[in-house]
Amino acid sequence: MTRTKKHLTLAVIVAALATTGVVSLAQGEDPAQPVAKAPVATTDAIVKAQAVLGAARGPAVTLPANVAKGVPAGGELGLDPTQARAIASPNAERSTDVWYVVPGTKGVCLALPDGGACTSYEGLRQNGSLWYAEPTGGPGHYTNDTPWDQRPWIVRGIVADGAATVRATGASKQQTVTAKAQDNAFYLDLPYGGDDLTVQDAAGATLAHQQVMTPATAQ
Numbered sequence: 777m778t779r780t781k782k783h784l785t786l787a788v789i790v791a792a793l794a795t796t797g798v799v800s801l802a803q804g805e806d807p808a809q810p811v812a813k814a815p816v817a818t819t820d821a822i823v824k825a826q827a828v829l830g831a832a833r834g835p836a837v838t839l840p841a842n843v844a845k846g847v848p849a850g851g852e853l854g855l856d857p858t859q860a861r862a863i864a865s866p867n868a869e870r871s872t873d874v875w876y877v878v879p880g881t882k883g884v885c886l887a888l889p890d891g892g893a894c895t896s897y898e899g900l901r902q903n904g905s906l907w908y909a910e911p912t913g914g915p916g917h918y919t920n921d922t923p924w925d926q927r928p929w930i931v932r933g934i935v936a937d938g939a940a941t942v943r944a945t946g947a948s949k950q951q952t953v954t955a956k957a958q959d960n961a962f963y964l965d966l967p968y969g970g971d972d973l974t975v976q977d978a979a980g981a982t983l984a985h986q987q988v989m990t991p992a993t994a995q
Contacts, residue, residue, distance in 0.1 A: 821856040825879030828897055828936050831960040832877055832884075837862045839876060843887050847878050853894060854881030863934075866955070867963035870930075875961060877934065886934050893933075900936050904975030904984025905962070907933030912965075931964040931973075940978040 825832035839847065839860050847857050861877045876887040885894035886906050893908045900906055909931045935942060935957045942962045943954040955962045975984045 819856055819859055819879075821854060821879040821881050822859040824881060824897060825859075825861075825877065825884055828900060829877060829884070829934065829960045830937050831863045831934070832861050832879055834861045834863075836860060837876070839878070839887065840889075843876060843889060846892065847885055847887050851880075853883035853885070853896065855883075855885060855894075856880060860887070863959050863961050865932075865963060866958035866961045867965070870963065870965060875932070875934075877960070884934075886932075888932060900934075902984065903986045904939060905933050905935045905942060905973065905986075907931050907973070928968070929964075929966040931962075931966065933962055934960045935962060935975055936960070936983075938977055939975045939983055941976045943974045943976065945972050945974070 822832060822836075836859050839857055844857055847855060847860075849855055849857055855878055857878055859879050861879075863875045863877060865873055865875060873889050876885075878885040878887050883894060883896040884900065884906070886892050886908060888908060891908045891910065893906055895903070895906050909929055912928050912930045931944065933942070937960070939957050939960075941954055941956055942964065943952055944964050944966055945952050951968055953964055953966050955964050973986050974982055976982055
């Protein structure tokens with residue numbers, strides 16, 4: 777499958793949020809790394825993010841150019857890219873990319889070198905997570921005619937404070953994959969299409985449950 781890379785304009789993001797509350801981002805692929813910045817005055821955006829995400833309490837960083845161009849300032853969520861925080865991939869064996877949390881006055885974005893997603897703070901609390909999913913494996917693993925729930929997928933995302941694990945259940949309801957949350961981030965490597973996603977706390981209690989992957993998540 778060929779994935780189409782695109783850059784979402786502010787107008788597109790605003791329109792998508794108005795209708796769905798969640799929007800995906802897509803960036804280029806420059807292998808730039810974050811640059812730590814000197815402490816800056818705390819903004820309303822980062823105060824809101826810190827109330828939900830522990831990862832937002834770290835030092836602000838400058839977004840790499842390939843990531844920054846996919847995250848415009850302002851918009852429906854009042855995004856402030858100058859207050860971005862970097863988080864390490866929770867699965868260094870499979871992904872060495874640096875991930876970014878971009879706060880806003882009304883919501884937050886997960887910005888990745890090759891994509892991302894945004895939602896409101898209320899949406900993050902209700903759903904328990906914000907994620908970006910994409911089929912993986914390439915030619916030989918599936919074709920364009922392979923049903924989405926039979927393809928291998930990677931799901932990268934963030935969870936609200938209090939979440940300890942994220943579990944994906946296959947469409948057959950007979951397969952599950954569980955990942956630990958690390959600095960509000962999680963990485964799921966699925967051998968199949970997922971049917972739902974469950975976020976749990978350290979005691980195993982369910983915090984949130986949502987449908988995870990549909991054909992629309994493939995960019």
